[in-house]
Amino acid sequence: MRTNSISSLIYDSKVRGYFFQTIILLALSASIWWLIDNTVTNLADRGKTVGFGFLGENAGFQISATLGTWLFDYNVGQSSYLDVYFIGITNTFLVAILGIAGATVLGFTIGIMRLSQNFIIRAFATVYVELLRNLPLLLQLFFWYFAVLRALPSKRDKIEIIPDAVAMNITGLYLPAPIVESGFMYTVIAFFIAIAMTFALRAWALKRQSETGQRFPVFWTAIGIIISLTTLTFWLSGSPMNWSFPEFKTTGAILRRGFQSGSGMVLVPEMLAVWLALTLYTAAFIAEIVRAGILAVAKGQTEAAYSIGMRPGMTLRLIVIPQALRVIIPPLTSQYLNLTKNSSLAVAIAYPELVSIFAGTALNQVGKEIEMIFMMMMVYLTFSIATAAFMNWFNARVKLVER
Amino acid sequence: MKKLTAAMVAVAGVAFAAAASAATLDDVKAKGHIQCGVSQGLPGFSNADDSGNWTGLDVDMCRAVAAAVFGDSNAVKFTPLSAKQRFTALASGEVDILSRNTTWTMTRDTQLGLNFAGVNYYDGQGMMVPTSLGVTSALELDGANICTNTGTTTELNITDYFRANGMSFNLVAFEKADEVVAAYDAGRCDVYTTDRSGLAAQRGKLTAPDSHMVLSEIISKEPLGPVVRQGDDQWFNIVRWSLNAMINAEEMGVSSANVNNLKFDGSITPAVARLIGKEGNFGEELGLSNDWAYNILMQVGNYAESYEANVTPLGLARGVNALWSDGGILYAAPIR
Numbered sequence: 001m002r003t004n005s006i007s008s009l010i011y012d013s014k015v016r017g018y019f020f021q022t023i024i025l026l027a028l029s030a031s032i033w034w035l036i037d038n039t040v041t042n043l044a045d046r047g048k049t050v051g052f053g054f055l056g057e058n059a060g061f062q063i064s065a066t067l068g069t070w071l072f073d074y075n076v077g078q079s080s081y082l083d084v085y086f087i088g089i090t091n092t093f094l095v096a097i098l099g100i101a102g103a104t105v106l107g108f109t110i111g112i113m114r115l116s117q118n119f120i121i122r123a124f125a126t127v128y129v130e131l132l133r134n135l136p137l138l139l140q141l142f143f144w145y146f147a148v149l150r151a152l153p154s155k156r157d158k159i160e161i162i163p164d165a166v167a168m169n170i171t172g173l174y175l176p177a178p179i180v181e182s183g184f185m186y187t188v189i190a191f192f193i194a195i196a197m198t199f200a201l202r203a204w205a206l207k208r209q210s211e212t213g214q215r216f217p218v219f220w221t222a223i224g225i226i227i228s229l230t231t232l233t234f235w236l237s238g239s240p241m242n243w244s245f246p247e248f249k250t251t252g253a254i255l256r257r258g259f260q261s262g263s264g265m266v267l268v269p270e271m272l273a274v275w276l277a278l279t280l281y282t283a284a285f286i287a288e289i290v291r292a293g294i295l296a297v298a299k300g301q302t303e304a305a306y307s308i309g310m311r312p313g314m315t316l317r318l319i320v321i322p323q324a325l326r327v328i329i330p331p332l333t334s335q336y337l338n339l340t341k342n343s344s345l346a347v348a349i350a351y352p353e354l355v356s357i358f359a360g361t362a363l364n365q366v367g368k369e370i371e372m373i374f375m376m377m378m379v380y381l382t383f384s385i386a387t388a389a390f391m392n393w394f395n396a397r398v399k400l401v402e403r
Numbered sequence: 404m405k406k407l408t409a410a411m412v413a414v415a416g417v418a419f420a421a422a423a424s425a426a427t428l429d430d431v432k433a434k435g436h437i438q439c440g441v442s443q444g445l446p447g448f449s450n451a452d453d454s455g456n457w458t459g460l461d462v463d464m465c466r467a468v469a470a471a472v473f474g475d476s477n478a479v480k481f482t483p484l485s486a487k488q489r490f491t492a493l494a495s496g497e498v499d500i501l502s503r504n505t506t507w508t509m510t511r512d513t514q515l516g517l518n519f520a521g522v523n524y525y526d527g528q529g530m531m532v533p534t535s536l537g538v539t540s541a542l543e544l545d546g547a548n549i550c551t552n553t554g555t556t557t558e559l560n561i562t563d564y565f566r567a568n569g570m571s572f573n574l575v576a577f578e579k580a581d582e583v584v585a586a587y588d589a590g591r592c593d594v595y596t597t598d599r600s601g602l603a604a605q606r607g608k609l610t611a612p613d614s615h616m617v618l619s620e621i622i623s624k625e626p627l628g629p630v631v632r633q634g635d636d637q638w639f640n641i642v643r644w645s646l647n648a649m650i651n652a653e654e655m656g657v658s659s660a661n662v663n664n665l666k667f668d669g670s671i672t673p674a675v676a677r678l679i680g681k682e683g684n685f686g687e688e689l690g691l692s693n694d695w696a697y698n699i700l701m702q703v704g705n706y707a708e709s710y711e712a713n714v715t716p717l718g719l720a721r722g723v724n725a726l727w728s729d730g731g732i733l734y735a736a737p738i739r
Binding site: 043045046047048060061062063064065076077142146149150154155170171253254255256261268269270347348349350352356357359360361363364365366367369 | 510513515535537544546547555558561562565575578579582586593
């Protein structure tokens with residue numbers, strides 16, 4: 001029997017549920033409202049306004065020459081704070097992406113080395129992992145930065161890696177810069193067409209194998225197609241690309257000796273140190289994940305593969321790794337997200353990423369803490385969610401298909 | 404991540420700080436000490452020794468306020484802040500005074516919601532170069548790599564100076580002064596730029612201080628002083644008049660050595676009598692006791708004492724920081 005009296009708040013599970021959920025909802029809304037109201041009142045008390053109008057104002061400070069400043073053509077006094085924001089994002093993403101690539105390759109290598117039969121290789125990998133993952137990242141960052149700085153020759157000297165093309169000193173790693181001319185677009189188009197062709201080739205080869213059992217060397221053919229088609233187009237369109245080589249002077253005023261700005265391309269030591277530190281640190285964690293993933297594949301799988309005549313390389317590639325990936329991918333995603341967020345430590349060694357130039361220099365000029373920290377958090381959130389979404393999609397692809 | 408977290412905590416601090424926190428004096432009295440924001444280590448201005456004791460001109464400013472409020476110059480706790488954390492820390496109420504060689508600019512008064520209580524050191528931005536560079540003027544620095552701190556006025560000043568003179572440069576901006584010095588010392592930059600007081604203070608950290616020189620150009624005006632939050636006039640007055648008391652005391656010849664005798668001296672001038680609380684009730688008007696300035700002078704000393712103990716050892720003469728009556732520009736409003 002149902003009753004509509006006050007006791008139904010306690011005895012009727014449905015009414016009770018609605019009643020308490022409403023109370024919680026009201027309490028939550030009240031707290032949020034209180035928080036917002038308090039913020040607005042406090043800001044008003046201090047004579048501060050809220051708004052994003054500052055983004056259009058011109059930024060009056062110099063930013064170290066990096067990919068971001070080049071991409072957004074940064075000019076002091078003409079570029080806005082919004083440009084500063086985008087430069088920060090670009091530089092953050094640059095080290096994050098380079099770091100993810102480097103840490104993945106190195107991590108997989110070290111992880112496999114830890115399972116090696118060879119004692120020296122195994123011991124080296126173990127020492128690497130234990131050393132690198134147990135030291136705080138900020139210390140490693142300082143270590144690499146100052147170790148790199150101290151090890152390199154002075155600004156007016158250089159070590160040549162490839163004569164007249166690639167060289168290094170304390171101001172950075174100098175590389176030839178490509179100067180693209182108008183007809184270069186055709187080469188880019190040819191490159192993408194070549195890639196599309198290799199996908200078509202792979203589909204055809206798989207179909208033929210399942211029908212006739214004959215195999216086709218897809219990998220080498222694909223490489224051949226990509227290289228030949230791209231090179232041919234490049235040559236036919238009149239080689240529309242030149243190189244700007246770094247220029248080094250040993251005469252003139254002492255200050256102006258060394259590599260000349262505007263020639264070649266420079267990777268500043270701050271970026272190299274951040275990349276190195278993020279790669280080496282995260283690789284230690286990835287190595288352990290890879291080792292765990294491989295060990296998680298039952299030994300019987302390898303033995304079964306050998307018993308049907310598979311060679312060790314093939315066994316690893318077709319039997320062990322696909323199964324290990326199922327274990328590896330989820331924690332690997334976490335490491336990628338950690339690496340991206342850890343890149344904010346680069347502020348300590350003058351790499352102009354988001355935290356340094358936007359939440360640092362620009363924030364100090366403009367003073368819009370809430371807006372700017374919010375914008376910065378949105379960047380990390382968006383990038384992390386995008387990485388997680390991609391990895392989840394990849395995970396869904398490699399996971400065990402149950403029939 | 405640490406810095407990011409700190410910034411977010413600061414934002415949360417702005418949100419949570421009770422709306423009625425205007426009366427800083429009441430809050431300070433309730434907790435029994437003053438929370439003072441200082442630098443992360445700038446000899447002469449705010450620097451901690453091996454046992455964690457803070458000394459310096461900026462530190463004395465906070466001690467003076469503590470002496471005025473509590474009659475105890477040790478009733479103060481220090482929070483080392485980086486250049487970029489400092490204003491957020493003050494705005495969120497994490498510190499009560501920011502005494503961290505901070506330049507008084509219009510933006511900071513208007514957009515940042517701060518009030519500068521006065522100037523305790525008149526500085527200007529300078530540049531240091533290795534003598535081996537063979538440079539004698541800042542106008543020869545076209546194309547130089549320049550190391551500095553992020554989150555300060557120095558980034559803007561140096562950019563303005565190079566733009567005004569049609570020169571190019573590359574800026575390497577670190578978060579902490581220690582890293583700037585280390586990178587400059589390693590040769591990453593041709594030039595180290597910051598306030599001239601900072602150059603003098605940091606020079607001792609270089610491996611060969613004698614092989615570097617400070618260029619004669621002063622490229623900016625840097626009036627440094629204590630900062631408080633806007634909207635609390637009483638607290639603002641306490642800080643402002645603590646500083647004025649120290650400067651006025653120097654002008655009147657009142658120091659920690661003689662202030663106790665003057666208290667029992669019948670022949671002092673009315674101005675000195677007002678300063679040390681024998682005449683009028685200036686302290687009570689501030690919300691303090693009438694011996695507020697007496698306590699400052701007894702426990703911290705006048706401006707000259709603080710300067711000579713902290714800044715003179717860096718090799719920085721009084722210069723413009725001398726009293727107006729001695730040819731400088733230090734001039735405090737009278738206590739009357």
